[in-house]
Amino acid sequence: MPDLEDLHARVASCTDCALYKSAINAVPGEGSPNAELMFIGEGPGAQEDAQGRPFVGPAGQVLNQLLASIGLKREDVYIANMVKHRPPDNRDPFPGEIQACAKYLEEQIKLINPKVVIPLGRHALAKWFPKDTISKVHGRPRRVGELTLFPQYHPAAALHNPAIRPALEHDFQEMGKLLRQEDIPAEPETPEESGGQQLSMF
Numbered sequence: 001m002p003d004l005e006d007l008h009a010r011v012a013s014c015t016d017c018a019l020y021k022s023a024i025n026a027v028p029g030e031g032s033p034n035a036e037l038m039f040i041g042e043g044p045g046a047q048e049d050a051q052g053r054p055f056v057g058p059a060g061q062v063l064n065q066l067l068a069s070i071g072l073k074r075e076d077v078y079i080a081n082m083v084k085h086r087p088p089d090n091r092d093p094f095p096g097e098i099q100a101c102a103k104y105l106e107e108q109i110k111l112i113n114p115k116v117v118i119p120l121g122r123h124a125l126a127k128w129f130p131k132d133t134i135s136k137v138h139g140r141p142r143r144v145g146e147l148t149l150f151p152q153y154h155p156a157a158a159l160h161n162p163a164i165r166p167a168l169e170h171d172f173q174e175m176g177k178l179l180r181q182e183d184i185p186a187e188p189e190t191p192e193e194s195g196g197q198q199l200s201m202f
């Protein structure tokens with residue numbers, strides 16, 4: 001898809017925040033331009049930075065296994081991050097960095113137009129639901145504007161705390177079932193409840 005390639009090229013040369021200075025590569029995102037599922041992580045780690053590809057390290061292996069458990073491959077979905085350059089020493093992205101990068105994520109969502117967007121972990125969750133915690137809202141489809149969101153634990157959380165893995169596996173199974181439905185039942189979300197960003201399309 002030319003628009004997606006153009007976006008990836010713009011991300012690769014982006015200097016809108018300071019993260020590009022310490023990064024080796026930009027990590028714009030990858031996958032099918034026709035994906036029904038779009039996963040949004042936090043930001044690239046060391047291996048992602050080295051390869052310029054999202055979720056290729058240990059968390060990526062967990063994601064691959066979870067995808068396989070519902071009969072999907074990476075190529076079937078689209079994988080992106082809140083910030084497209086690696087934060088130094090894997091620190092949390094700063095709000096200003098997330099803000100500077102938001103335009104790329106919003107464009108990716110518009111271009112891919114997935115059936116379900118899956119915020120992985122608290123940083124991605126906070127874009128839409130800043131008042132919620134992932135432990136409370138994971139695995140529940142919710143609607144914001146035209147988007148259907150299905151928040152899930154970050155796969156890295158299952159590496160740090162194996163007790164989270166069954167919840168991730170369960171949520172993936174539920175998501176797989178939802179995907180087969182024509183209309184996905186989802187809780188409506190009001191701006192008052194969520195406090196999330198209310199963009200015209202989202």
Ligand code: URA
Nearest residue numbers: 041042043044054055
């Ligand atoms: N963690 C993320 O949030 N994103 C990646 O791309 C890799 C690990």
